Amino acid sequence: MTATSRPARPVMLGQNQYGKAENRVVKITRDGDTHHIKDLNVSVALSGDMDDVHYSGSNAHVLPTDTTKNTVFAFAKEYGIESAEQFGIHLARHFVESQPAIRRARIRIEEYAWDRIQTSDSGNRFIGADEVRHSFVRNGQETRTAQVTYDGEDFQVFSGLKDLTVMNSTNSEFWGYVKDRYTTLKEAYDRILATQVAGVWRHNWTGDDQRMPNWERSYAQVKRHMLDAFVETYSLSLQQTLYQMGARVINSRGEVDEIRFSLPNKHHFLVDLEPFGLKNDHEVYYAADRPYGLIEATILRDGAEPQIPVDMTNL
Numbered sequence: 001m002t003a004t005s006r007p008a009r010p011v012m013l014g015q016n017q018y019g020k021a022e023n024r025v026v027k028i029t030r031d032g033d034t035h036h037i038k039d040l041n042v043s044v045a046l047s048g049d050m051d052d053v054h055y056s057g058s059n060a061h062v063l064p065t066d067t068t069k070n071t072v073f074a075f076a077k078e079y080g081i082e083s084a085e086q087f088g089i090h091l092a093r094h095f096v097e098s099q100p101a102i103r104r105a106r107i108r109i110e111e112y113a114w115d116r117i118q119t120s121d122s123g124n125r126f127i128g129a130d131e132v133r134h135s136f137v138r139n140g141q142e143t144r145t146a147q148v149t150y151d152g153e154d155f156q157v158f159s160g161l162k163d164l165t166v167m168n169s170t171n172s173e174f175w176g177y178v179k180d181r182y183t184t185l186k187e188a189y190d191r192i193l194a195t196q197v198a199g200v201w202r203h204n205w206t207g208d209d210q211r212m213p214n215w216e217r218s219y220a221q222v223k224r225h226m227l228d229a230f231v232e233t234y235s236l237s238l239q240q241t242l243y244q245m246g247a248r249v250i251n252s253r254g255e256v257d258e259i260r261f262s263l264p265n266k267h268h269f270l271v272d273l274e275p276f277g278l279k280n281d282h283e284v285y286y287a288a289d290r291p292y293g294l295i296e297a298t299i300l301r302d303g304a305e306p307q308i309p310v311d312m313t314n315l
């Protein structure tokens with residue numbers, strides 16, 4: 001027997017699973033003016049009687065991955081998200097008990113926690129006595145950055161932060177924009193506004209003959225003012241919110257002459273639940289990760305020279 005006429009080795013299908021990974025579902029529960037967020041990344045993996053689809057291509061036992069995605073969003077509306085575990089149990093049971101061919105469902109969930117933004121509170125018309133009702137900061141918070149340059153004469157001190165993820169679950173609109181033949185975006189009168197703040201600001205301290213700022217206090221206060229402005233701005237665009245955040249810092253912190261922001265617009269799209277006979281009353285969103293709008297600008301004290309490089313905030 002020559003090598004070429006050797007009988008084919010039997011080939012067998014081994015472990016297999018399928019489903020839709022990383023369904024980014026955000027559920028807002030509105031308790032009057034007080035909103036609650038559940039933000040999950042849900043991955044579905046199903047297995048069972050799936051020999052045919054692999055061997056012959058018959059899809060007769062295959063619940064589409066697209067359907068598993070829809071189920072995640074529909075369940076968020078129909079049953080709510082009490083906890084990641086409860087939501088996972090509900091989904092897993094549903095897939096196994098409703099589909100004869102599916103014997104095992106694995107639901108993996110990452111939950112992203114959000115804290116209410118603590119503001120300095122005075123004059124804030126959106127907050128109650130003790131809490132901010134619809135403005136959140138993602139738990140885990142930011143990375144602080146600094147860059148100091150000295151040429152033997154002058155110092156240049158940049159402070160900054162990145163990955164400070166914040167969300168307003170209401171008080172954001174976007175409408176009245178230019179429409180051309182490629183525009184499909186619907187005007188929004190109550191949308192989620194979420195961004196991951198990257199900012200760099202320049203101190204006007206340039207040397208030892210001036211009183212040096214208290215860097216720790218300055219950082220805390222700059223962050224505080226940018227968050228206060230994020231909470232308090234009724235936003236007609238992320239550009240407007242960005243300007244308000246920068247203006248608040250410049251107006252409140254005499255040691256800062258310039259601040260630059262890079263703000264990705266972390267889009268949250270309302271999921272169409274009509275095909276499942278469900279009404280989505282601004283409750284269930286798909287948190288898209290890309291593409292994203294990217295809004296960038298420098299805000300300056302009147303008369304100050306811009307020195308922060310355009311790409312600085314992306315470091």
Ligand SMILES: O=c1[nH]c(=O)c2[nH]c(=O)[nH]c2[nH]1
Binds near residue numbers: 185236239265293
């Ligand atoms: O706040 C926004 N600014 C934009 O420039 C823009 N463009 C867009 O599609 N959505 C938004 N949102």
